[in-house]
Structure formats: C-alpha cells, structure tokens
Amino acid sequence: MSSVLSIKNVVKEYSGYKAVNNASFEVPRGSIFGLLGPNGAGKTSLIRIITRITAADSGQVLLNGKDISETAIRDVGYLPEERGLYKKMMVGEQLVYLSQLKGLSKEEAGREIKYWLEKFEIRDWWTKKIEELSKGMQQKVQFIATVLHKPSLIILDEPFTGLDPVNTNLMKSEIYRLNEEGTSIIFSTHRMEQVEEICKDIVLVEKGQVILSGSVTDVKQQFKEGLFNVYTDRPITTGGLSYDYRQAGDNGSIIKIKSGNTANDVLSEIIQSGNTVKAFNEVLPTLNDIFIKQVNRI
Amino acid sequence: MxxxxxxxxxxxxxxxxxxxxxxxxxxxxxxIGLLMLVAVYFAKKGSEENKHILIKDQSGIINDASELNTSTLTYQLVNDPVDSLKVNYADQNGDILVILPMIDSLSENAYQLSYYSEEKLSLGTIDNIEDAMAEQFKDKKIATSDISMDTYKSFDTDIDLENGEMLDQIAAGEEPKSxxxxxxxxxxxxxxxxxxxxxxxxxxxxxxxxxxxxxxxxxxxxxxxxxxxxxxxxxxxxxxxxxxxxxxxxxxxxxxxxxxxxxxxxxxxxxxxxxxxxxxxxxxxxxxxxxxxxxxxxxxxxxxxxxxxxxxxxxxxxxxxxxxxxxxxxxxxxxxxxxxxxxxxxxxxxxxxxxxxxxxxxxxxxxxxxxxxxxxxxxxxxxxxxxxxxxxxxxxxxxxxxxxxxxxxxxxxxxxxxxxxxxxxxxxxxxxxxxxxxxxxxxxxxxx
Structure with a gap:
C-alpha cells in the first residue's frame, strides 16, 4: 500500500524549543489515520507543516510521493481545531470564496455547495449570515468548506468538539463515506475512544517525537500483556500453575499467563481442574491505556 | 496573483x-454641506446685527460721522452733556457710546478713549471702532499740518513682487510660465x-x-x-x-x-x-x-x-x-x-x-x-x-x-x-x- 503522505525527519524549532523533533511516519493511502498526542506534543505544529502554514526547518513532507507544493496543497482539506469564519458573510458566498481560493471555479463551487447543503439538509442556509448560526451549525459549514474541493487528503483537528450526538453521527458517517470513496483522512484528537472507533492507523507523538506508530491492531498486539478473560461455571478467584489471577471481569475473571506458558496451557489447566469453560478470549489493552503508559514513560 | x-x-x-x-x-x-450652511447663516446673521454708535466728541476731531459708517456699524455725533449721555444713550437708539475726551495736543501717537455699552463688545467691533477713530485722528492731524491731503495720499506705496519671464522660455516660443x-x-x-x-x-x-x-x-x-x-x-x-x-x-x-x-x-x-x-x-x-x-x-x-x-x-x-x-x-x-x-x-x-x-x-x-x-x-x-x-x-x-x-x-x-x-x-x-x-x-x- 502506497502512502498518501510521508513525513521524513521533520524538525521545527521555535526559539530553542523543538516543537517537532525529527519526526517520521507514513500515512497509508485510504486510511483513517489518528494523529495522537497530549496537549502541546507538537500535533498542531506538524499539521501546520503539512498544510504549509509554516515550513519545517529541515526534513521532507511528501504528498502523493511529491514534495508538497503550493499547487499540491489544493489536494488537502484542513479543518483546524480553532475554527472561524467571516461572521458577516453569508454561508453561500463564504463557501464559494473559500473554494475559489482552493482553485475551484465559481460554477463548480456552486454545484458542490448545493450538493453538500442538501446532504446536511440545510438548503435554506445559503443566505444566512454566519453570525446567525449556532456554534454547531457553524461547524457544519466549516466541515463543508474543508471537503468541497474534493481533496485526496483531509486533516480534521478535533472535528467533533461542540457537536451534539446526532450531528456527531452525521459527521462521522460522512467521514466514513468519504473514506470509502478513497479519501485519506488524518484525524487529530486526544479522545481515545473516538480513535479506537474510527481509526485504522495511528501515530503517537510526544515532545515533538514519534513514540509509536502502526495500525491500531498491530499496536494493540504490540502492547498486549497476556491478559485473558475466562468465563467458567465456577468463577476463578485464585491463580494456577500457568496463570495469575488479576481481577473479576465484566463477565468472568481476568487472568494473566505466566511467562513460558501459552493459552493452551492455561485452558487445559482450567479444564483439568474440573471447571467448565464457557468463554475464553484475549484482553487487548485499550489505546487509552497504551497512550497513558507511553506518554508517562517519556 | x-x-x-x-x-x-x-x-x-x-x-x-x-x-x-x-x-x-x-x-x-x-x-460638510450642513456645516457650510450654518457658517453662511451665521455670517449673514452677524451682518444683520447692526450697532449704532453715538460719539461725544469734546475736541472737534470728527467732521462728519456718517462717513465712518460700515455695513454693520453706524455712527452719529451727539452734543448732550457727558453725564446725561452715560445715563440715557440707549434712549437715543445708541448701542454704544464712545467718548472722545478733551485733547490738549494732537502730536501724541496714542490716545485713550472710553466706550459704554450694555453688552460686552467683540474684539472685531472694538477693532473696527478703533480703526475708524484712528483714521479720524490722522485726518485731523493732516488738516492742521502743512501737508495737503493729496500729498499725504501720494506717500502710500504698494509693491508687487513678481518673478521675471525666463529668457529661455521666450526664446523657445513658449508661453512664459510665471x-x-x-x-x-x-x-x-x-x-x-x-x-x-x-x-x-x-x-x-x-x-x-x-x-x-x-x-x-x-x-x-x-x-x-x-x-x-x-x-x-x-x-x-x-x-x-x-x-x-x-x-x-x-x-x-x-x-x-x-x-x-x-x-x-x-x-x-x-x-x-x-x-x-x-x-x-x-x-x-x-x-x-x-x-x-x-x-x-x-x-x-x-x-x-x-x-x-x-x-x-x-x-x-x-x-x-x-x-x-x-x-x-x-x-x-x-x-x-x-x-x-x-x-x-x-x-x-x-x-x-x-x-x-x-x-x-x-x-x-x-x-x-x-x-x-x-x-x-x-x-x-x-x-x-x-x-x-x-x-x-x-x-x-x-x-x-x-x-x-x-x-x-x-x-x-x-x-x-x-x-x-x-x-x-x-x-x-x-x-x-x-x-x-x-x-x-x-x-x-x-x-x-
């Protein structure tokens, strides 16, 4: 699988402080990619370099294999965390203006905007001024502005903040749909449950450095601790030869395999003890656990 | 671009x-138009506020008061005694009373006169009256001297300094730029x-x-x-x-x-x-x-x-x-x-x-x-x-x-x-x- 975006040894320094410190990672084409990290880790600095808002001191950013240029940037849609629109402008003209800046003609822009306004069932908003809209409504407009020039890469910085559950779902389904149509998406957040739900791949940055990257499944595999959930007719409350007891789980007990043993060893020990196994499954760490552990380690 | x-x-x-x-x-x-309107209005209104000035001339300086008249100020000589004038000048339609005192000698360069008025006069009005009086004093001085009025007037000289026409411009047949x-x-x-x-x-x-x-x-x-x-x-x-x-x-x-x-x-x-x-x-x-x-x-x-x-x-x-x-x-x-x-x-x-x-x-x-x-x-x-x-x-x-x-x-x-x-x-x-x-x-x- 080729990469839509390659970050290679990118460094960005602000008066002696390294906001991005030799960061390298790949965003696979067609992925929903989580850019994770605690506050101040350098996520926004990285995004600003990718969107050419600022330039890196050194290193390379390749979009579709080519050095990111002024024309290539048209192929990127960016929804910043700090959102804003011209308050006095009408929704329609504002969207036309923003898409013209992305290189669309007036007619193309008009067509696309109509499509999106209908999609979000806000057809009659064209002549509404931005200042008349609520924050959540403005966010919809902003989302449309991000995607209507059909970029091949969309960068969303905390896209769901301020949205009610209905609109969050609406936006989520649009993100999935765009992704199915081939758009790669970078999703920056520190809400891990959203990442787990939405992202296929992630990179974790802290203090400007990449400390972890890969597909969500691989990362979870990498950090698994040999924990299993065992559901038996007589609940397990103590350890055995091949395993230690950890705690009661939601449904059964959590055990940890002792080193040198396999899941098979545990299973046969439990069965031989005369207990009936109803369910047995591996417990993978949540991204939240991995995130906290990794960040604290640095 | x-x-x-x-x-x-x-x-x-x-x-x-x-x-x-x-x-x-x-x-x-x-x-701006309104400001101008107001300015014009007040300029006109100002000119309508005429003042009538009574002059008590105790030294015979002024011959004909009417020649002092301007568009806003009219002058009139009065002969009543000073003390009664001070009391009743307003009854004789006077807005201002100016008193020229007895003067011993016309050879001074400065004289002090007094005026009486119900309201305070503007600087402009005072200036105008002073100029008119000064002119009268000057005329009187000339009349009592050996110099004729015509001779005196011939002393007045006005100089207008303009730059000359450039020779090169004339030579080039251009209309000279002055x-x-x-x-x-x-x-x-x-x-x-x-x-x-x-x-x-x-x-x-x-x-x-x-x-x-x-x-x-x-x-x-x-x-x-x-x-x-x-x-x-x-x-x-x-x-x-x-x-x-x-x-x-x-x-x-x-x-x-x-x-x-x-x-x-x-x-x-x-x-x-x-x-x-x-x-x-x-x-x-x-x-x-x-x-x-x-x-x-x-x-x-x-x-x-x-x-x-x-x-x-x-x-x-x-x-x-x-x-x-x-x-x-x-x-x-x-x-x-x-x-x-x-x-x-x-x-x-x-x-x-x-x-x-x-x-x-x-x-x-x-x-x-x-x-x-x-x-x-x-x-x-x-x-x-x-x-x-x-x-x-x-x-x-x-x-x-x-x-x-x-x-x-x-x-x-x-x-x-x-x-x-x-x-x-x-x-x-x-x-x-x-x-x-x-x-x-x-x-x-x-x-x-």
Missing amino acids: SKIWLIAGREYITRVRKKTFILATILTPVG TGKTGLLIGTMLGGLMGFMMYMVIFVYGGMVMRSVMEEKINRIVEIMISSVKPVQLMLGKILGVGGVGLTQLAIWLILVPAILFGVQYFMGGDIPMDAGMGSADVEAMTKDFDLSESGIAEYIKEFKALNWFLIIPVFVLFFFGGYFIYASLFAAVGSATGDDMGESQQLMIPISMPVIIAFMMLQPVLNNPNGNMAIFGSMFPLISPIIMPARLAFDPPMWQVALSILILIISCIFFAWIAGRIYRVGILMYGKKVNIKEIGKWLFYKD
Whole structure:
C-alpha cells in the first residue's frame, strides 16, 4: 500500500524549543489515520507543516510521493481545531470564496455547495449570515468548506468538539463515506475512544517525537500483556500453575499467563481442574491505556 | 496573483456593502454641506446685527460721522452733556457710546478713549471702532499740518513682487510660465490639500487594514485562509481591497462635496466664507490676498492652467498609492502582532504614527519654503515623503529630486511590504503571547 503522505525527519524549532523533533511516519493511502498526542506534543505544529502554514526547518513532507507544493496543497482539506469564519458573510458566498481560493471555479463551487447543503439538509442556509448560526451549525459549514474541493487528503483537528450526538453521527458517517470513496483522512484528537472507533492507523507523538506508530491492531498486539478473560461455571478467584489471577471481569475473571506458558496451557489447566469453560478470549489493552503508559514513560 | 485579487475582491465587496460605509460616504459630504450652511447663516446673521454708535466728541476731531459708517456699524455725533449721555444713550437708539475726551495736543501717537455699552463688545467691533477713530485722528492731524491731503495720499506705496519671464522660455516660443503670487497661493493651497488628503488616507484606511487583520486573527479564520494562500498574499489582498474601498469613497466625495457646496452657495445666494473652519492666521493672511474681481479670477484661471498638471497628477497618484501602501503594510503588521488587545496595538502604533504626524507638522514650513533644506529632506525620507513631496509639486521642484524621491518611494514600498509580511506571517498565528518591539524584531529572522 502506497502512502498518501510521508513525513521524513521533520524538525521545527521555535526559539530553542523543538516543537517537532525529527519526526517520521507514513500515512497509508485510504486510511483513517489518528494523529495522537497530549496537549502541546507538537500535533498542531506538524499539521501546520503539512498544510504549509509554516515550513519545517529541515526534513521532507511528501504528498502523493511529491514534495508538497503550493499547487499540491489544493489536494488537502484542513479543518483546524480553532475554527472561524467571516461572521458577516453569508454561508453561500463564504463557501464559494473559500473554494475559489482552493482553485475551484465559481460554477463548480456552486454545484458542490448545493450538493453538500442538501446532504446536511440545510438548503435554506445559503443566505444566512454566519453570525446567525449556532456554534454547531457553524461547524457544519466549516466541515463543508474543508471537503468541497474534493481533496485526496483531509486533516480534521478535533472535528467533533461542540457537536451534539446526532450531528456527531452525521459527521462521522460522512467521514466514513468519504473514506470509502478513497479519501485519506488524518484525524487529530486526544479522545481515545473516538480513535479506537474510527481509526485504522495511528501515530503517537510526544515532545515533538514519534513514540509509536502502526495500525491500531498491530499496536494493540504490540502492547498486549497476556491478559485473558475466562468465563467458567465456577468463577476463578485464585491463580494456577500457568496463570495469575488479576481481577473479576465484566463477565468472568481476568487472568494473566505466566511467562513460558501459552493459552493452551492455561485452558487445559482450567479444564483439568474440573471447571467448565464457557468463554475464553484475549484482553487487548485499550489505546487509552497504551497512550497513558507511553506518554508517562517519556 | 489571482488569489490576491480574490481576497481583495472579498475585502472590497463586504466593506462597500456595509451600512456603515454607505452612511459614512453619504453623510460626510452632507455634514460638510450642513456645516457650510450654518457658517453662511451665521455670517449673514452677524451682518444683520447692526450697532449704532453715538460719539461725544469734546475736541472737534470728527467732521462728519456718517462717513465712518460700515455695513454693520453706524455712527452719529451727539452734543448732550457727558453725564446725561452715560445715563440715557440707549434712549437715543445708541448701542454704544464712545467718548472722545478733551485733547490738549494732537502730536501724541496714542490716545485713550472710553466706550459704554450694555453688552460686552467683540474684539472685531472694538477693532473696527478703533480703526475708524484712528483714521479720524490722522485726518485731523493732516488738516492742521502743512501737508495737503493729496500729498499725504501720494506717500502710500504698494509693491508687487513678481518673478521675471525666463529668457529661455521666450526664446523657445513658449508661453512664459510665471510663478507670481497667485501661482504661489494656488500652489500652497493645492499642496496643503494634497498633504492633508494623504494624512487622512493613511490613518483612516491604514487603520481599516489593521482592524481587518485583527478581526481575522480573533475570528481564527486566518488559519483556514493560510492553509489555502500564503500569508503575504492575504496581506496584500487586504491592502488592495481596502485601498479600493478608499478610492471609491474619495471618488464619491470628490463629486458630492463640490456639488453640495455649490448647492449651498446657490440656495443661500451668498459667498461661502473662504476661511470657514480654518482658523490659522496664515490662512487668514492668505485669503486676504484673494482678489475676486473679474480680472483677479481670470488671473487665477491663468495660473491654475499654468501649473504643470502633467507632472502633478501622475506623481500625486503615485505618492498617494505608495504612501498608502507603506503605511497600510505597517498597520497590517501591527494588527497581526496584537490580536484583540487594543491597548497593545495602540502602543505599537505610536512608532508608526510619529512620522505621519511629523510630516504633517512639517507641511506648513515646507509650503513656506518649498525648495529649502527641510523640503528636500522631507521629500527623500521614505515615511515622510508621501506627504511632503506631493505638497511641493506645484512649486516646480527640480526634476532630479522628484525622480529620486519616486525611486526611494518604490524601494521603500518593497522594503516595508517585506518587513510587514515577515511580521504578519508569524503574528497572525501567535496567540496569548505578549509582544513588544524586540519580540517582533526576532520574527523578522524566523525561517518561513
């Protein structure tokens, strides 16, 4: 699988402080990619370099294999965390203006905007001024502005903040749909449950450095601790030869395999003890656990 | 480049559509018209308030009081005793009573008279009465001397200093360009007007650019914008757009203001006082020189035509744009550096406003000596030249100075746009950080 975006040894320094410190990672084409990290880790600095808002001191950013240029940037849609629109402008003209800046003609822009306004069932908003809209409504407009020039890469910085559950779902389904149509998406957040739900791949940055990257499944595999959930007719409350007891789980007990043993060893020990196994499954760490552990380690 | 026009277009359209713009554009000329109406009204009303002056002449200085009459003041000699006059002058229709005391000798240079009046007199009225009395004293002195009135009048001499016609111009068969006093007068007024317009444009429209930048930064739309365009494109587009708004407004005013003034004059049927609204002694002295007779007006028209408009108009336009561009760039930089902190932006505006104010203060001395050292320095110093150089144009400054000044202007435009662009690109993304000049200085050397 080729990469839509390659970050290679990118460094960005602000008066002696390294906001991005030799960061390298790949965003696979067609992925929903989580850019994770605690506050101040350098996520926004990285995004600003990718969107050419600022330039890196050194290193390379390749979009579709080519050095990111002024024309290539048209192929990127960016929804910043700090959102804003011209308050006095009408929704329609504002969207036309923003898409013209992305290189669309007036007619193309008009067509696309109509499509999106209908999609979000806000057809009659064209002549509404931005200042008349609520924050959540403005966010919809902003989302449309991000995607209507059909970029091949969309960068969303905390896209769901301020949205009610209905609109969050609406936006989520649009993100999935765009992704199915081939758009790669970078999703920056520190809400891990959203990442787990939405992202296929992630990179974790802290203090400007990449400390972890890969597909969500691989990362979870990498950090698994040999924990299993065992559901038996007589609940397990103590350890055995091949395993230690950890705690009661939601449904059964959590055990940890002792080193040198396999899941098979545990299973046969439990069965031989005369207990009936109803369910047995591996417990993978949540991204939240991995995130906290990794960040604290640095 | 097309993006700059897009940005300029948006900036222009959204501003021109605003109610405040439409109101300001229409109300300003109407306001000027109303002011003029009020001025004319009071000027006329003032002339209707006549004062009747009774004179008790105890020394026989005045022969015929009626020859002292002016349009507002009428004089009458009275013979009643001083004490009774002081009590009942008002009963004899007198507004003012002036008493000339018994005078022993006419050889003095100064005399003191007294007046009595219900209300306090204005300085102007007192001046007028003093002048009239002084004239009477002078006439009396001449009558009692050996000099005849005609001889005395022949002493009065008036000198008019005009420059000669240039031999080379005559030789070349050109109509000689004179730069007589009328020409200088027109030049001074034109220079003052151009300097004032520059001053206004810099603050009004430069300030508009600054607020627009601050608004984008506070709105946070700037991050979306510069993910599509370069910061410097955004800045230039903004400057162009607001510049267009300024031109539109000035163009409307250039048509409306004379139209309204003409209307006021037509309906009031009177002359608009030339110095209405201006109080400086220089203006007063200048307007005294106005000769509004038919030949005088012909002279103005001739001198007006004699000005080198082919130089003045293009150079003025050039400096107009250059000056606006330089200051608008600097204002944009200040706006980007400060965001929503008005106090901070005002502090940063001081170093930018200083040259404008200095230039404005230099305007009068430069107009008094349009080819002196101060004028030459002012024409070359980039932040001052947009106000000083246009003001000198009517005085035929040496061509090399105009050319050098333009060259410096162009270089400064590029230089200041560069500086401002570098501050702007860092400033618009900088939040919550206290900025000072030193900090901004550092931004200049940040990498892109």
